Amino acid sequence: MTYNLLPREQFVLDNADHFVAVRGRGLNRTRNTFKTIKEAESFGRTYGDKRTMIYAVAGDDTPAIGGVSHITNA
DSSP: OOOOOOHHHHHHHHTEEEEEEEESOGGGOEEEEESSHHHHHHHHHTTSSSOOEEEEEEOTTSTTOSOEEEEEEO
16 A cells, blocks of 8 residues: 655654554553554454554664654554
């Protein structure tokens, strides 16, 4: 899938070692970790409301040095 990203967001995505799917806010917030962006997006699509935020997370040992970027909603 192609995403419309800023250069920094693309850099983090290219160096991501895992992905996080976040839903809700405050005490109702849930956070799930996935190895691939496809797994995170599949999880988000199960709700059918495009309110699951998908983040790419780069490790501290990558060129992105622990960067986190919002990539898409699923």
